[in-house]
Amino acid sequence: MSLRSRFALAFAAVGAVVAVAVGALSYLAASDRVFAEVDRTLRSTTVALTRGMEERQEKQVPADAVTRSPVPAPFSGLDLPDLGEAAPQPVLQAVGRDGTPIRLSGPLEELAVSDAARALAASGRAGQSDTTEIDADGHSYRLLTTALGESRGALQVAVQVDQTRQVLAGMARQIAVVSLAVMLVAAAAGRLLAGRITRRLARLAEVAEEVSTDGRVAYVGTELVGGRDEVGRLSASLGTMLGRIVAAREAQERLVHDAAHELRTPLTSLLANATVLHRVTELSPDSRDRLLHDVQDETRELSHLVDELVELALAGGREEAEEPVDLTEVARRAARRVYRRTGRLVHVDADDSVVRGRPLGLERAVGNLLENAAKFDADGGEPIEVHVRRGAITVRDRGPGIAADDTRRVFDRFYRADSARGLPGSGLGLAIVLDVAEAHGGTVSAGTRPGGGAIVGFTVSPSRLLPGSGRRRTTAATDRTTTTN
Template sequence: MNLRGKLAVAFAVVGGAAAILVGVLGYQTSSHRIRAELDRSLLNTAAQVAAGGVQVLAPSPITRGPGDDDHDEAQPMVAQSIAPDGTVRRIGGRPVDLPVTADDRALTSGTRYTDVTVGSDGYRVLTVALGPDRGSLQLGIDTDETRRVLGDLAERMTWVSVAVLAGAALAGWLIARQITRRLVRLTRLTEEVSAGSRPGIGVPDRGRDEVGRLSASFAEMLRRLASAREDQERLVQDAAHELRTPLTSLRTNASVLRRFAELSPDARQRLLADVDGETRELTHLVEELVELATGQHDDEPRQPVELREPAERAAERVRRRSGREISVDADGTTTDGRPKALERAMTNLLENAVKFGGGPVALRVRDGRVEVADRGPGIAEEDADRVFDRFYRAADARSLPGSGLGLAIVREVARSHGGSVFAGPRDGGGAVVGFTVALTGFIP
């Protein structure tokens, strides 16, 4: 059973239980009140009969209906006396004899109520002691009409309970339908997404209730899934394009290696150097692809980082690799971040500057802004907004080694640290490329 059916059944059960409970309590209350009224009427009539007012037992002028039985409904009472010796004498009223028990004959004080059946009629009987040596008075009243009234009341309450049960089930179904309408749409969406297809229906309208919040969260999740899927597809396409060049070169070199013995020593050295270079480029490209695709920097725990420290380590590493002069000018600003990721981003910036520019390279860190300045050819205005895209390489840089992923990694690191990237020309020639991070403090 689905959620809508369960809610409808729950509403029906609750409504029906409430109707039945009210009906039972109402019936019991009505029965108690009617019985109390009968007992009060018997007691008042007994007092009048004991005082000699037997006229109260005379038939009432009520027309008999077609459903009346053998006894006239206009004469519902019967009275008789019980002598001290146990003899029973009829006083008046309906011509029936009420059964007398030993307890009735032994009654010497107070009153006693009993329910008896004479023939097909039921009676409520009151036995009243008249005093020492006076016996007792016994008075009965027909309760068939009372039973019919209570039976009709029970029947009406039963139908009312059935109607309430049906109404509660209908109302529960309508309310459940309204409540679960957006949940049903969300369920269909999740089924389409889990099946690997793009959703064919929109996310339900947002609201302020829990379903609305779930819809908003689900819409955001779908948006991120779509964005991640687009990024993944773009990464695969770009990776396939970038991998094609070194693989083609390696395949060509492999064909040439089949005639290795026929080559001159100089040709052999150039061939081996080319194979070695292409292999390193391919290895570097694969490493950067894996890092971008898996987000390995996200596995590094965050901690307070003084930006001066990763800047010094990155500069030292690039100095050792390239032999170029790299100056570092850093203040004591700190951020809540990942040291290795920040160092990798700074290293990529420095390697990019070393690759494209000659002369000294400057790394400057001020107030959460990390920038690397070189004296290379600079960055064209049309390339400034795209140099951080994956695999993008300017026209004048396509002949140089590289994967086009270094600056893309810088952008990912900057975003994960609450910052952004920038690139532009440097006064006097060259380029300034860098990123910003969110700051947490300053160490002098």
């Protein structure tokens, strides 16, 4: 069942429940009101009869007149309530204390005396009454029995309620028709509203199905559906997701093309060397040594390139949990690792910045900066410097520096400046630094150090800096650490 049909059924169900509830309450209220008016008429007639009896008793009418049978119309001439010409005349009957019915007036010859009426006539208190409905002579009557007290019997007043029942039945039919109409209108309105609501959802579903079917993303940069409600937010999120899919695909394609280009050079060299190895017996010992060294270097470079490619490919998708990371400790661990690999002394000048981030990724980025500095500053006259200030990390060396034309491209994948053509490396180290910085909402920077050398670094978003950190300063030289306030 479609969402639109479900909305229509839901609206219809709600409309039906409301209509039935309102109709039932209206019917019950009208019925109570009508029968309350009928009961008021019966009580008024009973009061008039009782008052007539009392007046006749004052005129020396025997008190037990109602118990004799037959009674010579003792209640004729009484002032009874005017029920109107169209209203049916009431049936008046007395009940002796022995339960004998005595007809007084009305269209019926006799009303059946129930056990409750006999009990009231025999021992009921004055004014005690009982109301019931009976069927007599093919009609429905509402009967009020009132005890006279002191074992003097009871009076019964009945009025025909056929017309009242017909009116109430007609009202019930009208309520049923109105309820049905309300249900149909609610269903139609629900279907109309559901169509307006689900039209945008259907559009989003079509876009998602197109993308999942053929993989083509043709909606980036366009507003899929409008609105500021939940559907509009879903549309914006879907548009952002499609944009990321496009960016990921472009990055993947660029990585594949760049990797193919970079892998072609060492593979070509290895292929050439393998061809020469077929004539290894014809080579001089020096030529053989150079050939073997060349094969080892190319193999080592190829292995390093593959490692960098794997690291770069996994950097964006690695699910590393974020946690508080002390950047000073990150810089120290990276400095010690570079010291072990290259023997270069690294001076760490850091505050106590603690950020919310991914520790392995941040350590990898700092390590790449240090290894890059150690590679270009091969002389090693001065220690490499690492500065940490409120979530910003910079590495300074005394190498050849970075040309102005290269500062904007050193973080591109596989880019290598002219001065780095003869140096080992894949051109991916700083690209990984860029990915880590962007994953932490930060930026990268590169420039020339005053007096010679380069300054390369990255930042994390200020919002990731934990409160209270970034104030105390710490300095260390690789594995010798001093702390100053």
